[in-house]
Amino acid sequence: MDTGALNSYLPLYVRAFFLTVRIGWTGIALSLAIGIAGAFVLHFKVPVLSKVIKAYVELFRNTPLLVQLFFIYFGLPKAGIAIPAETCGILGLGLLGGSYMTESLRSGLDAVPVSQTESALALGFTKRRIFMYVILPQAVISTMPAVMANIIFLLKETSVFSAISLMDLMFTAKDLIGLYYDTTECLFLLVVFYMIMLLPVSMLGSFVEKKVRFGIYGDQV
């Protein structure tokens, strides 16, 4: 491997890395916001809204991010809605992630056994308190592994942003390979930067999964 080439490419990769991380985590924050709102709507069966959320979840869970981005970035401007590339990336990732998060968080809320609600009612809890002190803590803990898995999935999905000409890690690698043919060096740096981005999150995920195994109640031992 040519260390000179590595050194000269490094700054480009660092810049692309920060762009990828920024878009990735902003998109994840957006997807969590959508997911929390969506899960509440579905859990409380809000009349019209829950139908809309259901349709949205189905639509975005069953289409690839690349196709969604193409539609948002190249298609929507023709209908008069032009969005800059970076916002497109965040929006696409947020919408895709939002559908996954909604599904995970909703199943967490619904998975708390009815006997928990009934016991709390018998103890004289109000509806609001049952939700705050009985349902929510259990639901949050039981969905943590799924949420972590979604975050890892979304961070990996950031690799398609190069398709809408965002200068992310993939774009940089492809560009440099095309320009200088230092394929080995470029791919090596690409792998290293993705490892820096994902390995800590993956390790945190495994740690969380181990921790919450003690947080499961009832007869699931």
Next chain:
Amino acid sequence: MSPVIESIGIDVLFKGNNMMRLLSGLMAALKISMISVVLSIVIGLVLGMLMTLNKPAIKVVSRIYLETVRIMPQMVLLFIVYFGATKAMGLNLSAETASIIVFTFWGSAEMADLVRGALISIPVIQYESSYALGMTGLQTYLYVIIPQTVRRLLPLAINLITRMIKTTSLVMMIGIVEVLKVGQQIIEANRKSSPNAAFGVFATVFLLYFIACWPISLLSRYLEKKAA
């Protein structure tokens, strides 16, 4: 044609055989995903069963394999195999072969993890009870463990198929002419006559993927409910 249809660029789809071209593009992508799905399921089943054996060497290797697949985006793997293999080993892989290798490598890991998860979720008491009833090891596997494992595994495995179909859209990035690429070609060719084609074409591609994946998702959910 009505002005509304033209203004959102759906009209291109009715020109010539454009719709057929889009569909054949989708088929090109689906072919790659189906070959990878079949290979992944077979390899994943074997690997998953191997992983439940308590052999340290297998544990270490499978751990590294699963972790690699877990943190490396499929796009990166595609680039490594498609561009890297040519450079490092002088192999001149076609884009199709490279993508089948990558999706099988990735799918097998996912499948193996599902198989392992389903196998270890069967309580030890099931094995013990079977032995107490005088069943042999093979009988225990055939009549007690496998039926329960399959019921847990099936919805998850089918869900993996939809994920693999969705991921195949990435192959356009290494130059395979699939549905998105065909879409781009159609838009380019009709740039003058229908400038708004991008909206109609990409909306159609979006819907095509949805039509391909949604029934499989529904089947997976139905089986999951039935197994519970």
